[in-house]
Amino acid sequence: MKTTKITCLIFLLGILLPLAAQKQTKYVDCGDASIYYEVLGEGKPVVILHGGLGNVNGYASLADSLKSAYKVIAVSLRGHNRSTLGNRPYSFDLFAQDIIAILDNEKENKASIIGFSDGGVTAYCLAALYPQRIDRIISLAGCFRYSDYKPEGVNWIKTVTGKQRLGKDASLSDIARMDSLITCMRPLWQTKIYISQEKAAEIKAPTLIIGGDKDFFFSTECFKNAYRTIPNSRLIILPNTGHNLNQPEVIHKFIIPFLKEKSRLLN
Structure with a gap:
C-alpha cells in the first residue's frame, strides 16, 4: 500500500510540475479597459511589450528564451x-499606467x-514616470x-487600414476590430511629443537602446538622440x-547578457 501511494505521488508530481511551468493567462482591470497578459517562468520579473498593432504571440521566442531564468510577463x-479598447484617449503614459497595474x-x-517600437516608447515612459518600479529597460x-x-x-x-494589416483573408469582424484599434492608435502616433527630452534625461535605470540602420520608420539619428x-x-x-x-x-547576443549584468553605470 505504501509503495502504491508513493507511486501515485510521483505520478501526480510528474503531471503538476510541467503544468506549473506552463504559461498562465491573466487579465487586470484598469478601470475602462481589461488588459490581457501572460506569465511564464519564475525569478526576477521581465515585462515584454510588443509594438503597435502587434500582440504577445509575436514575441513568443523571446519569452521562451527568458522563461528558464526569469518571470516573464508578456503584455497585450x-x-x-x-x-479591450477602453474609452480613454490613448497615450504612452496611459500604457505605462496599465503596466504598473499589472x-x-x-x-x-x-x-x-x-x-519594441511603441513598447519601447512605453518602456521610456515607465522608467521616467515610475523610476522606483523599473530595474532596467531595453528599447528596441x-x-x-x-x-x-x-x-x-x-x-x-x-493610411494603414485593418485590411492592409491583417490581409485579405482575415474575417470581417477581425478587420473591423483592427480598424477600431487603428482609430485609437492614430492620434497617439500623431502626438507631437511622446516623452520630452527633459523627462528622458531623468531616466536613471540602465538602458539598452537597439535600432537597425535600415529601419523603415526611423533614422539612426532617432536612436542616437535617445542615447x-x-x-x-x-x-x-x-x-x-x-x-x-x-x-x-539580438536576443542571445544583446538582450540576455544585458539583463544578466549587475547594476552599474554603463558609460
Missing part, C-alpha cells in the same frame, strides 16, 4: 489582441522592461516624438537591419 497593450496585480515591486526601435518618423513612416500612420539624452544608456546600431528586431541574434 490596451486594445491589442485580447485586451505589476501591482502580480505583487511585483520592480521589473525590467523590454519594449523606440522613439521620443512624432517628428522622429521618416516620411514613409508618417505616410503609413496616415545622448538618457544618462545611463548604451546604444547598439545593427547593420543591414530593418524595424523588426525580434531575432535570435
Whole structure:
C-alpha cells in the first residue's frame, strides 16, 4: 500500500510540475479597459511589450528564451489582441499606467522592461514616470516624438487600414476590430511629443537602446538622440537591419547578457 501511494505521488508530481511551468493567462482591470497578459517562468520579473498593432504571440521566442531564468510577463497593450479598447484617449503614459497595474496585480515591486517600437516608447515612459518600479529597460526601435518618423513612416500612420494589416483573408469582424484599434492608435502616433527630452534625461535605470540602420520608420539619428539624452544608456546600431528586431541574434547576443549584468553605470 505504501509503495502504491508513493507511486501515485510521483505520478501526480510528474503531471503538476510541467503544468506549473506552463504559461498562465491573466487579465487586470484598469478601470475602462481589461488588459490581457501572460506569465511564464519564475525569478526576477521581465515585462515584454510588443509594438503597435502587434500582440504577445509575436514575441513568443523571446519569452521562451527568458522563461528558464526569469518571470516573464508578456503584455497585450490596451486594445491589442485580447485586451479591450477602453474609452480613454490613448497615450504612452496611459500604457505605462496599465503596466504598473499589472505589476501591482502580480505583487511585483520592480521589473525590467523590454519594449519594441511603441513598447519601447512605453518602456521610456515607465522608467521616467515610475523610476522606483523599473530595474532596467531595453528599447528596441523606440522613439521620443512624432517628428522622429521618416516620411514613409508618417505616410503609413496616415493610411494603414485593418485590411492592409491583417490581409485579405482575415474575417470581417477581425478587420473591423483592427480598424477600431487603428482609430485609437492614430492620434497617439500623431502626438507631437511622446516623452520630452527633459523627462528622458531623468531616466536613471540602465538602458539598452537597439535600432537597425535600415529601419523603415526611423533614422539612426532617432536612436542616437535617445542615447545622448538618457544618462545611463548604451546604444547598439545593427547593420543591414530593418524595424523588426525580434531575432535570435539580438536576443542571445544583446538582450540576455544585458539583463544578466549587475547594476552599474554603463558609460
